[in-house]
Amino acid sequence: MNVQGSISENNFEQCIKCTICTVYCPVVPVNPLYPGPKQAGPDGERLRLKKGFYFDDTLKYCLNCKRCEVACPSGVRIGDIIQLARIRYGRKSPKIRDMMLASTDLMGTAATIVAPVVNGVLAVKPVKTVMDCVLKIDHRRTFPKYSSGTFENWFKKNACKIQDRYGRFVSYFHGCYANYNYPQLGKDFVAVMNAIGYGVRLLDKEKCCGVAMISNGMIKSAKKNAEKNLSSIRKAVGEDMRVLSTSSTCTFTIRDEYPHLLKIENGDVRDSMELATRFIYEQVDKGNVRLAFRKDYKASVAYHTPCHMEKLGWSVFSIELLKMIPGVKLTVLDSNCCGIAGTYGFKKENYETSQAIGKPLFDQIRNVNPDFVACDCETCKWQIEMSTGYTVKNPVSILAEALDMEATIALNKK
């Protein structure tokens, strides 16, 4: 939000102590050890500015969901204040476990080579027990499966060349999930973009957006990734391409966390970095693109708004696109945090909190009993699948299933 008259770097002085943020924090009701966004954020900041000694370790319970910021009527960047305090004053260096969970590129690159082995091993009970005891990764968690081979490799081998047929292009920030765990999402994205007449390019060099590094205190690595990503994004934007992503968290991190938490300026390319659903919706809305749907596609879908999507304010685009599919019966679920918050919920010490936070959402999904859940965030997907048994699909994958590809291609041929 546009804040007028802020005099401090992180605008904590705009807080008028109204307490509204405390009502919308998902952690406070389930974990009384967390002092809440007002105390952890602007109130605590007054003390920390005096002396870092006043930093409180319980700030680690903050999910960084930013729901406090969405609720704040004074535009205080409460979540940023808390995360910045962790970065500046945190005394503990990240544990091996945290580094493993956060180093998605390293772990992903290694694991995709021997995916069947890794997937098999990670699913074995004794391994889960050891991980639980030694690494403090909760044994009730199921790791997202690694794919055999990355999306990038698939793209280079199978899709790259044919992209030259198109006259207009977008660049794709696939993110770690599409690359290492679920290349099908990337393939779906390419199929949809091609169908609506856009060629897809990959960035020169894509690194993990760094969201898990930021939340696990690996700021130097996060900054390195951010610099590399921004330089690739700048190059793509320079070639007149929008950079699209299929992950709300990657998008949010690159647009907002880079400047706010990592202090890396992105103002020149921020508007060019967006979610695929926003881009597609806008093209359809402007009449530049037309979609034709399969007549035999029928599904009842429940849409979940991830926290970072709530903060971006962009769930409307995914929802409106899903509503365009004639065979879809859509329920928009109440916007509640699912509790996973990236790596947070995988940690043994957070398991109970994580599940308690997600409970209202899980209950509502069971109540609605859809064919599947739609959601723009991969970690929400894991959490919802683990906790409810319902399948979760990215809206772009749903589009790929529901589009009559040939008819759409014909409609959008130049």
Added chain:
Amino acid sequence: MKYDVLIAGGGLSGLTAGIRLQKEGMKCAIVSSGQNAMHFSSGSFDILNRMPDGRMVSGPASEIDNLPAYHPYRIIGKDNTVRLFNEIKPFFAGCGIGLTGSVEKNSYRLTPTGDFRPTGLALDDFVLLETKNGSCSRKVMIVNIFGYLDFNTKFIADALERNGMECGICSVRLEEIERLRKNPSEMRSTNISRVLDDDGICGKFADEVNKLLKDEECVVLPAVFGLKNPGIVDVLRDKVKAKVHFVATMPPSVPGIRTQMRLKHVFEEAGGRMFNGDTIVSAKCSGHRVESVFTGNFGDMELKADNYILATGSFFSKGLVSTPDSIYEPLFGIDLLCGESRAEWNNLQFFSKQNYIGYGASVTGNLQALKNGEAFDNLYVIGSVLGGANTLYEGCGAGVAIVTAMRVAEIIAEKQGE
């Protein structure tokens, strides 16, 4: 992205207008930059308690014509105002929100600081007294939750005793609530309410209250019940062996938030769209028309509508902005009714009438915004961003918010119908 009506502000006024319009078949979106004043609600909806000259009002309707011509009630006219007063209760009932009291005659509510103040309507959690010196029973037990500091039992007891009631004060300790106290800063109304929303725990609370009762006919409790489970209020009333009365607490206000969530739910269920945590940053106008607006989250994508409603609230919500020497409406630069020089703005006596609270947008008889003396065709103003009513001093904030919203909804619906 195109809507029939785009509303800036998701408070009481914006939501009321949104629900009305959506139910008229219009496609509405509300851009809401953060949560609103309902979170500090006393639970009462004041209609008109006092005239600008200080005279107390007992029947709001008969005083409308005695208000200054620039007052929002006068702007929409006595007939419309009184007609819409009478629609407030049915409108809220239709949204699943029960109101008590009357728009015809003011009654009295007990404030958290132990004062009896007039009001027209109140959420039906609350009890209204017919007179300032009235009483609700002979003997009262005021029960707090141990460790909860936003409910001042002594103030309330003093007030009730002044009116001749005999008061006892005590507090209940429940282990489920005790765990909240691990963090003293989070022993708040809403957190307590989430615990007490559970039927079993609320039942336990009622049992504890019953143990404390001797021959009291009435129990006074902090209004911390029913945040997400409004039915719990009835469970409590049923189980406690005395009449249960609630008194509002310091913010956050559980009944206010429940009401706001309910209105938002009704709006969305009717097909309305909320853009939460977003702010309109600029508008594109041509001649007397607003063409489109831009928001923080939508970035370079325009939001368009046939009609726009400004319900951005007063200074607190940044619907109005003040600098050391000026006051302005930040979105459109609408003409304001406000004091020329800073000296007129405020009174150094904090609790006296503060003129700045009455400042706000200047409008036509149809509540269209004026700029440089000329009216916008499709920009309307409702709620506390309107000038001309000192809502705090006159006790008319909720009334103005609701009836101006209803009136604009009618005007836009008529216009669209043509």
